[in-house]
Amino acid sequence: MKDYNFFKDFRSNIISQYEDCNAYKLLCSSQFYDPSKDLNMEVDMERVPFIETTLFKKSANMYTILLRTEPKNLEKWTVSSSTSGDPSIVGRSKKDMLQIKEFIQLEQERMDTSSEYNCVFYPEPEVMKKYKSTQILDRPTESYIGNILSIFPYSENTNYLLHPSEGEFSVDMEYFIKFLNEHNHKDDHVSLRGSTPLLYNATQQLKERMKPFNLGESAIVHTGGGGFDGKKGTINIGTKIERWRFVEEVSSFFGIPEENFIDTYSFTENTFPITGHYSKEQKDYLFHIPRWGKVIIRDIKTLRPLHKQGDRGLIQMLNAYGTSSFAGASIMVDDMAEIVSETRCPECNAEVMTIKIIGRVKGSEAKGCGATLDIKEVVKA
Numbered sequence: 001m002k003d004y005n006f007f008k009d010f011r012s013n014i015i016s017q018y019e020d021c022n023a024y025k026l027l028c029s030s031q032f033y034d035p036s037k038d039l040n041m042e043v044d045m046e047r048v049p050f051i052e053t054t055l056f057k058k059s060a061n062m063y064t065i066l067l068r069t070e071p072k073n074l075e076k077w078t079v080s081s082s083t084s085g086d087p088s089i090v091g092r093s094k095k096d097m098l099q100i101k102e103f104i105q106l107e108q109e110r111m112d113t114s115s116e117y118n119c120v121f122y123p124e125p126e127v128m129k130k131y132k133s134t135q136i137l138d139r140p141t142e143s144y145i146g147n148i149l150s151i152f153p154y155s156e157n158t159n160y161l162l163h164p165s166e167g168e169f170s171v172d173m174e175y176f177i178k179f180l181n182e183h184n185h186k187d188d189h190v191s192l193r194g195s196t197p198l199l200y201n202a203t204q205q206l207k208e209r210m211k212p213f214n215l216g217e218s219a220i221v222h223t224g225g226g227g228f229d230g231k232k233g234t235i236n237i238g239t240k241i242e243r244w245r246f247v248e249e250v251s252s253f254f255g256i257p258e259e260n261f262i263d264t265y266s267f268t269e270n271t272f273p274i275t276g277h278y279s280k281e282q283k284d285y286l287f288h289i290p291r292w293g294k295v296i297i298r299d300i301k302t303l304r305p306l307h308k309q310g311d312r313g314l315i316q317m318l319n320a321y322g323t324s325s326f327a328g329a330s331i332m333v334d335d336m337a338e339i340v341s342e343t344r345c346p347e348c349n350a351e352v353m354t355i356k357i358i359g360r361v362k363g364s365e366a367k368g369c370g371a372t373l374d375i376k377e378v379v380k381a
């Protein structure tokens with residue numbers, strides 16, 4: 001396995017980003033920051049200026065300014081699913097796409113990709129990638145999650161339950177029920193994966209008309225792409241889903257142990273997905289930060305880095321890899337997390353920073369987006 005020297009590689013990535021992307025350089029200058037002079041030790045990483053994910057939104061109209069290369073060098077624009085119709089747009093080269101693939105492969109074991117029979121609460125990857133795809137500067141836009149799905153090494157027996165109908169998607173419940181009956185009481189290595197609200201919704205529907213199933217000890221539930229606030233893309237089930245309630249209800253109805261629940265957190269502007277395993281004791285998913293990435297949790301008001309167990313704040317992600325085409329080396333997302341431990345997962349003892357994902361910051365809680373204003377003013381001046 002490749003050896004990652006995160007600090008060294010992050011330093012060279014941020015210095016190149018400073019040189020390649022004028023908008024980022026201006027942001028740094030406005031904070032009197034020069035990475036080649038100011039980033040010398042690991043602790044200095046906390047001072048590296050970050051770009052907020054809101055700047056990648058279509059409405060901010062800065063996604064070309066945030067490139068580190070000419071648009072002709074991009075393979076595609078990866079686009080987030082968006083309830084509001086204001087997606088993030090991130091230009092990626094072929095090399096940067098391959099980096100995402102490498103990180104997913106490195107997490108294969110944790111994501112239990114070897115399951116033999118899979119039901120996925122998403123459309124087929126190619127369908128999802130092309131859904132509402134357009135061209136920007138001669139390059140196609142493609143769903144980010146669609147790209148993740150096409151990278152994910154599913155076995156041959158995989159059924160994507162979301163089928164297009166009348167411009168939207170609907171869940172093939174008939175197939176889902178058939179799948180459940182086929183594997184009931186068999187202890188097969190099956191997985192239910194995909195969108196949290198859709199799986200939750202399907203569970204609620206079945207509960208009203210069927211007896212619980214028993215998929216057994218070898219079955220897993222792997223959700224991804226958020227949605228615990230009840231919203232994801234065009235899906236809105238109107239209620240927030242508490243993680244423990246999701247796990248308890250889905251676990252008891254399908255007869256899948258709670259320990260077999262995992263969730264993957266990623267967003268369009270980031271390169272390394274993080275995966276959490278469910279802790280019965282903590283009633284939440286515990287996400288491991290892999291050694292090829294770094295997370296800083298910042299106070300929501302002061303933006304000061306936090307370090308204590310139980311501290312909650314905004315999530316900043318540092319990327320040493322996979323951002324050669326866009327200014328994604330230091331990204332602040334409008335989601336909050338809680339520090340479980342900076343050094344070790346209390347449940348499985350892995351020696352990694354461990355966090356819980358709390359969810360989207362509400363408008364009123366959010367800080368005045370200081371950095372956003374900075375960069376917009378500086379760039380447009």
Ligand SMILES: [Zn+2]
Binds near residue numbers: 277286288347348
């Ligand atoms: Zn763990």
